[in-house]
Amino acid sequence: MSLCTGIVGCILLYLLTYPSGQERNTSTPFLREGHTYTQYRTRVQKDLWLQQDSRLHCHIESESSTLALSPLQHKRLDVSEKLHSLQCWMQEKLYFKQLSPMQQVRVFKADEGTYQYSNQTLKTSHALFSLLELPGNQLPTSLQLPNNCFKGSAKKLSFSFSEKRHQKIEAEEFKLLSPTQDNL
Amino acid sequence: MILLGVLLLLATLSSYGEESLLSSNQAAYDGTQLTLKGEVLLDHGLGKIYAEEAILKKQELGMEFPFSQIDLRKSVLFQLCKGEELSCDHAILDFNALQGLLTSSQLVTYTGTLHRGKEKLPFKLQGQTIELLLKKEPSPKESVTKPLKEHFNIQEMKVKEHVQLSFGEGYLFSSDAISYEKYSNTSSSLRSSGKALTTFNCTGDQIEAEYFQIVEGVVSMKKPRGNLFSLSREMLFFQAEELIWENFNELLTLKGKIFIEEPFLGTFTSDNEVSVSRKEGGLAAFKSLGNTTFHDPHHRLLQSHGTWTFDKFLKSSVIESPIIEQKVPKELQLYYEEGNFGMYANQAQVDYAEEKGVLKPISIAVKGGIQFFSLPKEELSRFGLADHLRYHPTTQTMILLADPPNKVLLIDQREKVSLSAQEIHITRDSVTEREMIKGIGNVRFLLTAEEQLKLKHYFPHGF
Numbered sequence: 001m002s003l004c005t006g007i008v009g010c011i012l013l014y015l016l017t018y019p020s021g022q023e024r025n026t027s028t029p030f031l032r033e034g035h036t037y038t039q040y041r042t043r044v045q046k047d048l049w050l051q052q053d054s055r056l057h058c059h060i061e062s063e064s065s066t067l068a069l070s071p072l073q074h075k076r077l078d079v080s081e082k083l084h085s086l087q088c089w090m091q092e093k094l095y096f097k098q099l100s101p102m103q104q105v106r107v108f109k110a111d112e113g114t115y116q117y118s119n120q121t122l123k124t125s126h127a128l129f130s131l132l133e134l135p136g137n138q139l140p141t142s143l144q145l146p147n148n149c150f151k152g153s154a155k156k157l158s159f160s161f162s163e164k165r166h167q168k169i170e171a172e173e174f175k176l177l178s179p180t181q182d183n184l
Numbered sequence: 185m186i187l188l189g190v191l192l193l194l195a196t197l198s199s200y201g202e203e204s205l206l207s208s209n210q211a212a213y214d215g216t217q218l219t220l221k222g223e224v225l226l227d228h229g230l231g232k233i234y235a236e237e238a239i240l241k242k243q244e245l246g247m248e249f250p251f252s253q254i255d256l257r258k259s260v261l262f263q264l265c266k267g268e269e270l271s272c273d274h275a276i277l278d279f280n281a282l283q284g285l286l287t288s289s290q291l292v293t294y295t296g297t298l299h300r301g302k303e304k305l306p307f308k309l310q311g312q313t314i315e316l317l318l319k320k321e322p323s324p325k326e327s328v329t330k331p332l333k334e335h336f337n338i339q340e341m342k343v344k345e346h347v348q349l350s351f352g353e354g355y356l357f358s359s360d361a362i363s364y365e366k367y368s369n370t371s372s373s374l375r376s377s378g379k380a381l382t383t384f385n386c387t388g389d390q391i392e393a394e395y396f397q398i399v400e401g402v403v404s405m406k407k408p409r410g411n412l413f414s415l416s417r418e419m420l421f422f423q424a425e426e427l428i429w430e431n432f433n434e435l436l437t438l439k440g441k442i443f444i445e446e447p448f449l450g451t452f453t454s455d456n457e458v459s460v461s462r463k464e465g466g467l468a469a470f471k472s473l474g475n476t477t478f479h480d481p482h483h484r485l486l487q488s489h490g491t492w493t494f495d496k497f498l499k500s501s502v503i504e505s506p507i508i509e510q511k512v513p514k515e516l517q518l519y520y521e522e523g524n525f526g527m528y529a530n531q532a533q534v535d536y537a538e539e540k541g542v543l544k545p546i547s548i549a550v551k552g553g554i555q556f557f558s559l560p561k562e563e564l565s566r567f568g569l570a571d572h573l574r575y576h577p578t579t580q581t582m583i584l585l586a587d588p589p590n591k592v593l594l595i596d597q598r599e600k601v602s603l604s605a606q607e608i609h610i611t612r613d614s615v616t617e618r619e620m621i622k623g624i625g626n627v628r629f630l631l632t633a634e635e636q637l638k639l640k641h642y643f644p645h646g647f
Binding site: 052092093131150152154168169170171172173174175176177 | 204205206207208209210211212213214215220250
């Protein structure tokens, strides 16, 4: 068991240091098609920087996660990570207001979410989110959300960390709540 | 455990409750634009907005509703304050420019209410496009814990192309364009630009006008002309410079160059003002001011320069000439002619009786400066002066009276009779058509020089 975990860990280390997050051909002949190889992690943190008009910081953290490798046909590999009790802070834009640096930030919270490495998309269920304006251009990752920020909920919420898709969010059963409600 | 379950349920309900600013089945957001699809609901400072698709742009944090540009498509419905509603296929709203454009493949529909005091008059305004001008309502100061809450209201609407306005109980106004201005929640106006056509569905009344407006529930039109069925048994044609219709008390006022024609009643013209009140779907009263002429199909003519009133309830009609310096000028006396009889006087009253639903005159009382004469005036054969005249159509009896020391004076050239008396009765036999003239009181058959002079003053051709 520990040997197996060690092997998977080596492969993951190889994959995660690979330059692109797309599905890729692999020359690992010992991963069998139809099997899923998993690694359990605790206190997971991910930090990504996306180049838009400015360099935008995204921070994802979860209490635990399960990384899954599924070999596909033609020596291809599907890599996904299931995050538990996750929170995500994303800078949406950086700007100046009366010469003071400001940032518009999205915050997501969900019990569960799956990060798909192939398309750099995080899908969550029953997510709560907030949209807020904060001073400075450094992304805070711990903050008591003020009452006057926008809050919402969605039955299904997916968002992309791809630079091309411009941090696009897609939601089902979407609700934006009154800023005075304290739901997040 | 149960209590905990209930609390969790309540927490869930509150987060998915009705207070949501916006909701939809599907949403997509790319940092600049929020696209919503399926059962879109926006709880906006303008009201509740429903649509199948919405694109929200120009994000503005710090405001209660975070988008200032809203593009709505498919089955768009605005539920505004005080029960107002707007429905269309496509709406573009810009809350920075405070403007909106609503279009529809069929008709954009606005339903609202006009107020007059406590009275409410619902109306429906439809057209191919509606341009909205919005206004921000006063809002409380921004606080740290609460973002700026903005309320919007419609300030003005311009409805264009195939415009129709339904108002009151069956009134339908059509025009090239109608603008609706809202001064407050209880004060507004509707105005047409371009020609207007009004129809009243219940009765078939139809009026064309160059312009109309409805202010405080009062309809007014410029250069109206049309056919009314609601005021007479037959079609009544009218035209005037101005029309005012007060729906709440069913009062129609026509002003300037008034012409009214009804096949059985005759023609009626006035240069000043005619007001007609309606009750229980029919004519109840009318009042005419200024130079008024009435001509009926039986060649009866009545001219008045003062006030002419008719009250169906009192079954009475009164004509009063204007009084200047405590007397009626000769040129402003009322004039009446029928057959070969003509008369000038200061005042007249006609009393009617209802017979099979039709009012028929039963008594005519005329007073003040009466000059009566035979027609044509060029062949004057009978003429005279009196202070009072009473005529009873049923008995065809005319009673002429004088206020002492005046006398009733009568000259009949054909019969070669001159008469001066306190009272003269003229009766016509309905069978033989012969007239009987009877003097009562101090009767003289020779006129004094003073009496002759008085008659000569009024009838110079009679001597």
